[in-house]
C-alpha cells in the first residue's frame with residue numbers, strides 16, 4: 819500500500835484538544851482549530867505517525883484516499 823494513496827483524518831468527536839499533534843509531534847501536518855486539532859497537510863509523514871502513536875485518545879487515523 820503506497821502512502822501517497824493515504825490521508826490523515828482527525829475524528830474531532832474524539833479529540834480532546836491536548837495539542838500534542840499540532841504543537842509537539844507534527845506541526846507541519848496539524849494545527850489547532852476551534853477547540854480541536856485539524857489536518858493542514860494530509861500527507862502521512864513520519865511526524866504524523868508519531869502523532870498517531872502519541873494521541874492520547876486515538877483520534878488520528880489513516881484513511882485511503
Ligand code: SF4
Nearest residue numbers: 833834836837839873
Ligand atoms: S493529539 Fe489527539 S487529542 Fe491531542 S490535539 Fe491531536 S488529535 Fe486531539
